[in-house]
Amino acid sequence: MTLVKFNNGQRRNTAGPRFIDVFDSILNDQFVNRATVNKTPAVNILETETGFDIELAAPGLKKEDFKINLDKNLLTVAAEVKKDETAEAKNYSKKEFGYQNFSRSFTLPDSVDPNKIEAAYTDGILKLTVAKKEEAKLQAREIEVK
Numbered sequence: 001m002t003l004v005k006f007n008n009g010q011r012r013n014t015a016g017p018r019f020i021d022v023f024d025s026i027l028n029d030q031f032v033n034r035a036t037v038n039k040t041p042a043v044n045i046l047e048t049e050t051g052f053d054i055e056l057a058a059p060g061l062k063k064e065d066f067k068i069n070l071d072k073n074l075l076t077v078a079a080e081v082k083k084d085e086t087a088e089a090k091n092y093s094k095k096e097f098g099y100q101n102f103s104r105s106f107t108l109p110d111s112v113d114p115n116k117i118e119a120a121y122t123d124g125i126l127k128l129t130v131a132k133k134e135e136a137k138l139q140a141r142e143i144e145v146k
Helices: 017-036 085-089
Strands: 043-047 051-057 066-071 074-079 102-107 112-122 125-132
Touching: 051 112, 066 112, 074 125
Parallel strands: none
Antiparallel strands: 043 051, 051 125, 066 074, 074 102, 112 125
16 A cells, blocks of 8 residues: 655645644545535446446445436436444544435436336446437448449
């Protein structure tokens, strides 16, 4: 494991090195990191000839935690995480793992087949496969020049 120092290990010594060390550790550990953490999972969307592949990065969850709904052309993926009572009883000196409820919605185009949506959860990635309608698939053909 390699530790990376920011600012190349140089500190601003205008107020004294101990003063900055104290406030850096307080601000970096408690306020700044938690305030800037995104609470929704990152998403990759890939369009292929036959449909769309939607991947959500949601590590630490179980497939039973997910709830996927389709209402007209709005696909909603939500996860409800049950709190672990034994984890709250432990006395952590630092706790950065945080599994929270989330909900993401995607507006599907008219070209998708609502009856052909599949979901699989493997290695922390929820993958949704949304098939296109047959008439929406790209038909490749050669056009003759006259």
